[in-house]
Amino acid sequence: MELIIFIGLQASGKSTFFRQHFAETHLLVSKDLMRNNKNPSRRQAQLIKEALRAGRSVVVDNTNPKVEDRAALIQWGQVYDVQIIGYYFKSQVECCLERNQQRLGKARVPDVAIYATIKKLTPPSYTEGFHQLFYVQIVAEFRFKVSSFLN
Numbered sequence: 001m002e003l004i005i006f007i008g009l010q011a012s013g014k015s016t017f018f019r020q021h022f023a024e025t026h027l028l029v030s031k032d033l034m035r036n037n038k039n040p041s042r043r044q045a046q047l048i049k050e051a052l053r054a055g056r057s058v059v060v061d062n063t064n065p066k067v068e069d070r071a072a073l074i075q076w077g078q079v080y081d082v083q084i085i086g087y088y089f090k091s092q093v094e095c096c097l098e099r100n101q102q103r104l105g106k107a108r109v110p111d112v113a114i115y116a117t118i119k120k121l122t123p124p125s126y127t128e129g130f131h132q133l134f135y136v137q138i139v140a141e142f143r144f145k146v147s148s149f150l151n
């Protein structure tokens with residue numbers, strides 16, 4: 001069983017990668033699906049706990065830029081003793097801004113949101129409790145390259 005945590009700027013390709021690689025096997029947990037919830041962090045923790053308790057693997061698809069954001073998730077992986085895996089979407093800011101501009105409707109976020117996330121973004125590290133970490137890069141139209149993460 002796995003608790004997978006995505007880390008990356010808005011429009012770095014996280015949700016697209018989820019659909020390509022995990023939609024069939026893992027439950028999607030994302031604050032983007034809780035826009036009307038008063039306490040998304042609490043709801044998110046609840047969904048993670050329920051899934052892991054029921055034996056389902058989970059992907060947490062948020063920007064998760066700060067060590068604290070990830071610590072709140074990693075603790076549940078430790079409680080349920082599952083593999084804790086991080087995917088770090090390494091993307092240039094300009095590319096994210098450009099992909100964001102191409103999105104339609106609610107999918108598009110204000111540019112300031114991307115700049116705010118850059119300021120908060122700390123790359124993940126094994127010291128946080130991850131069992132495995134991967135880099136993800138966009139290499140071509142809807143093609144991702146996954147490589148191992150050394151730190």
Ligand SMILES: Nc1ncnc2c1ncn2[C@@H]1O[C@H](COP(=O)(O)OP(=O)(O)OP(=O)(O)O)[C@@H](O)[C@H]1O
Nearest residue numbers: 009010011012013014015016099138140141142143
């Ligand atoms: N490998 C790729 N090649 C080309 N375009 C891509 C690729 N991956 C995603 N995109 C496009 O970039 C935009 C952002 O992708 P996506 O929604 O997956 O990002 P995200 O990281 O989930 O963003 P957010 O954090 O805002 O939810 C989408 O319009 C998507 O179609």
Ligand SMILES: [Mg+2]
Nearest residue numbers: 014015032061
């Ligand atoms: Mg997304």
